[in-house]
Amino acid sequence: MISHPPKPAAGHAVGWLTAAEENGEAQHMQTLMDRLMNALDAVNGIIWHQYVLFIVLGVGMLFTFWSGFSQYRALTHGVAVTRGKYDNPDDPGAITHFQALSAALSATVGLGNIAGVGVAVALGGPGAVFWMWMVGIFGMAIKTTEVTLSMLYRNTDDPDNPHGGPMYVAKQAFKDRGMPGVGKVVGGIFVVTLLISTITGGNMFQSWSVGEITENYFQVPSIVSGIILSVLVAMVIIGGIKRIGSVAGRIVPFMCAVYLIAAVVVMIMNFGALPGVFKMIFVGAFSPTEAGGAFMGGTVGYALLWGMKRALFSSECGQGSSPIAHSAAKTNEPVREAVVAGLEPFIDTLVVCSLTAFVILSTGAYDRGHEAQFDEGSPIAVVAVDKDGDGQQDLNSSDIPLWTLSTPSVPVRLPDARETSGPWIGGEDVFMVVHAGDDSNTGLDLHRINGNIRLDEEGNPTLIEWTGKNKQFASATKPQLAESGTELYVDYPGPSLTGHAFDRAIPGLGKYLVTFAAWLFALSTMISWSYYGEQGVVFLFGQKFIVPYKLFYCTMIVVAAAGFIQTDKQLDSITALGTGVMLWANIPIMLIFGAIAMKAYHTYIGKLKAGEFDEK
Helix, strand or coil: CCCCCCCCCCCCCCCCCCHHHHHHHHHHHHHHHHHHHHHHHHHHHHHCCHHHHHHHHHHHHHHHHHCCCHHHHHHHHHHHHHCCCCCCCCCCCCECHHHHHHHHHHHHCCHHHHHHHHHHHHHHCCHHHHHHHHHHHHHHHHHHHHHHHHHHCCECCCCCCCECCHHHHHHHHHHHCCCHHHHHHHHHHHHHHHHHHHHHHHHHHHHHHHHHHHHHHHCCCHHHHHHHHHHHHHHHHCCHHHHHHHHHHHHHHHHHHHHHHHHHHHHHHCHHHHHHHHHHHHHHHHCCECCECCECCECHHHHHHHHHHHHHHHHCCCCCCHHHHHCCECCCCHHHHHHHHCHHHHHHHHHHHHHHHHHHHHCCCCCCCCCEECCCCCCCEEEECCCCCCCCCCECCCCCEEEEEECCCCCCCCHHHHHHHCCCCCCCEEEEEEEEEEECCCCEEEEEEEEEEEECCCCCEEEEECCCCCCCEECCCCCEECCCCCEEEECCCCHHHHHHHHHHHCCCHHHHHHHHHHHHHHHHHHHHHHHHHHHHHHHHHCHHHHHHHHHHHHHHHHHHHHHHCCCHHHHHHHHHHHHHHHHHHHHHHHHHHHHHHHHHHHHHHHHHHCCCCCCC
């Protein structure tokens, strides 16, 4: 039973709370958030079990061999198709092959490439990058197969506004087998998972990440960024897939070029570190990674989990989302667009994600050292949390004691840290390392206790707030300070870690480049995912619900930026749910009807080899 905070006593003005009542309200909301996150973690523990990851890799390997290595065709024939050599304006569809690829890439090449890679490396270590590569390579075959099916079964009753995706595959393919009811149910289940992923990964993840990095660098309140993003997205999605394809066709090449040039410059500056980076990636993929600096260590399984989870989120392989965009392409050859789709994981994961990872690893951002240090003998202690002042230690939602830190005034930032990030400006997320119970994810007993730099009335950093929202550390036994006991680290959640990595190479580069890229990446991703969700709404409810859906979609952009999400782990719990449930819905559809896709694929490739298709 959840205990609600007491109502105001007689004589209190409505809307005014005492300090005790405010604490009670905050504690109540925190309890609700804890329970929501615990529930999501329990669900994600099932849908993201390691066996599920092995199954996805296995499906990629299956279609790789079944198609005769379709990756080769994507990198050769797919490039030619994208360049317009086979375009025919009289073919059914709404947008060109290039625009369809751009629309799909605008959903995949997004903040998953900036924030997602940062999360994967920060938590899983260098080995996570190797498993991202595996998803990218075998994901090319998965993408080709799922788009082939969607193109075969797309609805072209209105040639200028086709509809497609796994929901239409299920509906029509099962109907062809005499099971129309099954097709409608399976298609409906997929759409439900699609809408979950649309709101979480395609919307809230993007908005939170932009708000986080903009507030971190420019002190602009996150909700302001959310409002601006909401307005920009609304202006684009009102025009439908043609406007989305047109905007994506301009934004995607530009944003990729700017970001990749900057990443290559940083890699050249750290060229001598690259051999060591490759060694860390391959060693970390198959053996535990030791803790160092801000990195808490990681097991092989943890590296695999984070690498595959973030790569699947970024590339959307097996989710069945990008086939919805590709189904709008102008073509009368279904497999032709599918071969183009195979380029997505290559561009997204093997190029963009890899370069982000190289920047983070080569600059030492993931296992960075401390940025400030308390004097030896300073009164630093682990203390019990007692927010309500009743003399009893507070417990979390699982009845585990909560702990925090007591520290003196904020120490001055170290010279190297000041050169990279400047002096304390207030609001920085910081942490210290403690020993507590073993963490099965890292194989070690190291943990973080998080705090926040606070300023006095004159704007000087004076203290660290260790008891703010989501900053209490739960442990059955009292944690002990790590060996040094005086080192203060700065936390760079999500996109901030990538920005910090660029700043370590060229001070100020991350501040402007990553913030600029984050805005473009988020905008492009949200406009494409809004279309995916719209197509799901049309499938379930019809055209009349499009406008209410778009209003809800834009509202959730603001909600996500308003402080609903607080930490990387909360962010992962929410986005992992959306990605995971889509895999569970779409992979079975691919396996059931995969033979149809492969037959069509080999027929098309046979015609291509025979020279039956004319180029422009």
